[in-house]
Amino acid sequence: xxxxxxxxxxxxxxKSFDGETRARDDHHDSxxxxxxxxxxxALIENHIRQRLQGEFETTLPRFDLMAQLERCPExxxxxELSKRLMVTGGNVTGITDLLEEEGLVARVIDAQDRRAFRVxxxxxxxxxxxxxxxxxxxWIVNLFDALPAKSxxxxxxxxxxxxxxxxxxxxxxxxxxx
Amino acid sequence: xxxxxxxxxxxxxxKSFDGETRARDDHHDSxxxxxxxxxxxALIENHIRQRLQGEFETTLPRFDLMAQLERCPExxxxxELSKRLMVTGGNVTGITDLLEEEGLVARVIDAQDRRAFRVxxxxxxxxxxxxxxxxxxxWIVNLFDALPAKSxxxxxxxxxxxxxxxxxxxxxxxxxxx
DNA sequence: GAAAACTATTTGACATCTAAAGTATCTGGC
DNA sequence: GCCAGATACTTTAGATGTCAAATAGTTTTC
Numbered sequence: 001x002x003x004x005x006x007x008x009x010x011x012x013x014x015k016s017f018d019g020e021t022r023a024r025d026d027h028h029d030s031x032x033x034x035x036x037x038x039x040x041x042a043l044i045e046n047h048i049r050q051r052l053q054g055e056f057e058t059t060l061p062r063f064d065l066m067a068q069l070e071r072c073p074e075x076x077x078x079x080e081l082s083k084r085l086m087v088t089g090g091n092v093t094g095i096t097d098l099l100e101e102e103g104l105v106a107r108v109i110d111a112q113d114r115r116a117f118r119v120x121x122x123x124x125x126x127x128x129x130x131x132x133x134x135x136x137x138x139w140i141v142n143l144f145d146a147l148p149a150k151s152x153x154x155x156x157x158x159x160x161x162x163x164x165x166x167x168x169x170x171x172x173x174x175x176x177x178x
Numbered sequence: 179x180x181x182x183x184x185x186x187x188x189x190x191x192x193k194s195f196d197g198e199t200r201a202r203d204d205h206h207d208s209x210x211x212x213x214x215x216x217x218x219x220a221l222i223e224n225h226i227r228q229r230l231q232g233e234f235e236t237t238l239p240r241f242d243l244m245a246q247l248e249r250c251p252e253x254x255x256x257x258e259l260s261k262r263l264m265v266t267g268g269n270v271t272g273i274t275d276l277l278e279e280e281g282l283v284a285r286v287i288d289a290q291d292r293r294a295f296r297v298x299x300x301x302x303x304x305x306x307x308x309x310x311x312x313x314x315x316x317w318i319v320n321l322f323d324a325l326p327a328k329s330x331x332x333x334x335x336x337x338x339x340x341x342x343x344x345x346x347x348x349x350x351x352x353x354x355x356x
Numbered sequence: 357g358a359a360a361a362c363t364a365t366t367t368g369a370c371a372t373c374t375a376a377a378g379t380a381t382c383t384g385g386c
Numbered sequence: 387g388c389c390a391g392a393t394a395c396t397t398t399a400g401a402t403g404t405c406a407a408a409t410a411g412t413t414t415t416c
Binding site: 029030031032036037039040041043044045086137140141143144145146147151152153154155156158159160161166167169170 | 207208209210211212214215216217218219220221222223224225264315318319320321322323324325327329330331332333334336337338339340341343344345346347348
């Protein structure tokens, strides 16, 4: 969850401002940015996780899955959940099984495609999620409260840029090293 | 890993710019920011994870633990690793066990405190980590390449602010709801 | 219309993770 | 010295995650 740093580039002998130095600084920037991004999200994620456990005796993956369903009243197929949650299909199967046992979601047969089904929130799941979502929103708002609104907007914008660039970078091929 | 969105505030009837609207927008901002932060880090984390698996047959937690050790040649105690990696002690025990079996790290008895020991990279662990770290840095730099240097710096700064604010917000008490 | 290729989901083996309980060692106060 | 509590780590049970193989239903192709 932390992806520790590597910074071996000791900047002794500052050198004049040439391409070499520039590239190296840029590397350093990228690594530092990544580590900071990761530690921020881990910090907040852990916080939310503990709250969910402490106040609702539930977990973040369960909450996330239900959150996806809540905004799709017509239900979602397992594969769609997998893509949206950015986890593997097998994982979705497991979480859905548990939520189903708890009566919070239901697998509904899809008449069009008998391989698939739609997962939906049950009424009881909807009620519970409504409560959890309200609490979740309070926690987030409190955590982010101290950060000026302007910073939040800038940050959200920059993260959006980053996401787009990363996705673009990933597309070209799956196995291209270097 | 995704913490799905909740945005129930349909902005029908824009209302004049009063406190109500303002507060609600702010909530929306915080949530959106959080979801974006999380999806960014999940995106990149998954990428790195697959690379580590594909090219070194290892995992992110193993890499992270070794990264922490690499910059502490005198070794780290289990508890220190736990804090730095932001995971529980039991987790560190498991990963260390595996790395030890693979001969990449070693538990060294601490003469001062017989409850504890220092975990260190073995020479073989150092060699392997050096190779992995170089590749890891390339991957990160490539992923972040397209983002302008200026954006990276701004982003890193804002994330630093966020981290500080979140940590401050967390301190007050562990059990204060709302 | 049957074989081949594809797609949706589950299963199995195993690696992470957490929370809570257990074990051993250390420390401070008497 | 001795013992109560703190500290360092491990263990346990169970949830979450991956990957790869298995199952079953769909579509394509000829």
